[in-house]
Amino acid sequence: MTQNTPLSREALFEEIAGQNIDEASSKGHDNVEDHFINCAQEVTMTRSELEELSAAGFEKLSANIMHLKNASVAFDLSRENL
Secondary structure (H helix, E strand, O other), rough: OOOOOOOEEEEEEEEOOOOHHHHHHHHHHHHHHHHHHHHHHHHHHOOOHHHHHHHHOOHHHHHHHHHHHHHHHHHHHHHHHO
């Protein structure tokens, strides 16, 4: 996926899910969920990194990354325990 080129919603789904939006299925949805969790985990930072980011004046960004990390952990845990 070319990260700097914006794609339509349909094109994004097709690229990530591996299927046409008109043929969307549970498997496609699962692929999108897996991709989302992987992306969220790539963005997360350690507590010390977040503190450094906050100290550098990026308090809001640091807080948002922490919220994303927490949501990703909860989401992943809920999937493991379905």
